Amino acid sequence: MKIALVAEHASPLAAHKGEPTCGDSVHTTQLSRHLATLGHRVTVYSRDNAPGLEQRCRLGHGVTLEHLSAGPQRALHEHEAAEHTGTFARELRARLDADPPDVVHGFGWTSGLAALSAVRTSERPGEAPPIVHTFHSLNISERRAGLAERRERARMEAAIATRVERVVVTSADQRFELARLGVPGQRVSVVPYGVDTGHFTVEGGTATEPWRPRDKDRPRVIAVTGLGAGGGADALIDMATRLPEIELLIVTGPSSVELPLDDDARRLELLAKESKVDDRVTLMDSVDRGKLPRLLRSADVYVSAASHDPYGGAVLEAMACGLPVVATATGGVTDAVLDGTTGVLLRTGRPASLARALRGLLLEPTMRNAHGIAGADRARSRFTWSRVASETAQVYQRALPATSGMPIAAEDGAHWSG
Structure with a gap:
């Protein structure tokens, strides 16, 4: 298949280089590579x-990235990006007319609008490809x-969800919404x-630089999260006040943040100081993805207090x-973590609940090790990008018209069995 991936607001080249970037x-980037490995030809369209x-x-091999001119050459906030979606759609239409794909797959609502506009106004209306769309996050959620x-x-x-041929979501929660x-x-x-799972592995070295010297073998707890609303960093600092035995490292993510200039970072540092935990709570800049596994392996437990995490990517990497x-x-966390097998799932990120669950794991090293082993096995067996690409390709096949001549899978890949 010739596949067009439309990601107006993404930075595939940055992800390709391993730089801190968004989900x-x-x-x-990963989907395009693994689709190409399956024998498909993929073009990714993103904004310059x-x-x-x-x-x-x-x-x-088999993957081309095309940058379309639409608005200023800098990262844009959501409301700014929407202002340039019309221009992006016109550029996209010209590219798709010049090199027609078998299927178009959009990511995010502005890309969905651009894909619908480009395909519906194409100069080749009789040959319009089906549109598949992924919502990483829904505003209703x-x-x-x-x-x-x-x-x-x-x-x-x-509107997008009701107009495209197929919708792909990353969790059962989004399907319900x-x-x-x-x-x-x-x-x-x-x-x-x-x-x-070739990069994030159990085997390998560990990082020592961001941690303070071990004090009576103090347990190390790590989180990779945004510092603003929904990330749960405030709750993690509150949690640390209830667990005087731990050291907590909060890595900002997913995009690069300059901590000295960031309002949320300054607020959290002040909160840690006022809570008298600043001697064992550290905020750290976004980490190059090449170095992140070493940092994760240096911790004892991963914790997330996010109230909204559509990807679950950081949890999967841990x-x-x-x-x-x-x-x-x-x-996505709900589908990734098996409660009682790979970790502990909580209804809410209340600091008291987090502290209670974390203390239970820290007091039971055998259970902690068992959860870690089971988690690594689950990541390797259920969440590899090669499996994600294979399941996504089945969705494309279902979206194709019956007369396309493309092979159709015998089983519909509409539900990911966890």
Whole structure:
């Protein structure tokens, strides 16, 4: 198949180089590579968001990245990106007309709008490819988690979901939310976010630099999360006040953050100082993905207090490195972690609940080790990018018209069995 991946706001080239970047960028980069490994030809279309980017470059064998000019050459906030989606759609239409794909797959609501516009206004209307769309996050889910309401975006997400041939979501939670919007279940496929199990492994070295010298073998707890609303960093600091025996490292993610200039970082550092835990709570800048496994392996437990985590990617990476997990049951995390087998799932990220669950793991080293072993095995068997690509390709096949001549899988890949 010739596949067009549309990720207007992603930075696939940054993810390709291993730089700190967003989950969408990692997803499109890894998916494109593994689809190519399956024999498909893939082109990724993204917005030109930085000076000096090549208009066209290779991300690997069988994968081409094309940067489309639409707006300023810098990263844009969500509301800014939407202002340039029309221009992006026109550029996309020209590229798709010049090199027609068999299927178009959009990521994120602005990319969905661009893909629909480009295909529906194509100069080759009789040969319009089917559109598959992935929602990494839905505003209706974000509102339930206490994040901001975006009425226009929510309306657009509902419109996209009802107009494309197939919808792919990364968790059963999102499938439920789409059902509430009236999207037929048979048109929605659950294919989770993946993890690079060749890079995130149990074997390998550990990092010592960010940690303080061991004090009576103090347990080390790590979190990789955003510092703003929904990330749960405040709850983690509160949790640390209830566990005087631990050392906590909070790594900012997924995008690069300059801590001295970041308002949330300054607020959290002040909170840690006022709570008298600043001697054992550390905030750390985003880590190059090449170094992240060493950092994860240096910890004893991974913890997440996020109220909204549509990807679950950081949790999967910790599991692949053999860490037991304590996390709130939200988004992709719910499908990734098996409560009582690979870690502990909590209904909410209340500091008292986090502390109680974490203390239970720290007091039971045998259980902690068993959870770590089971987590690594689950990551390798259920969440590899090669399996994600294979399941996604089955969704493409189901979206193709019956007359296309493409082989159709005997089984519908509409639900990911965890």
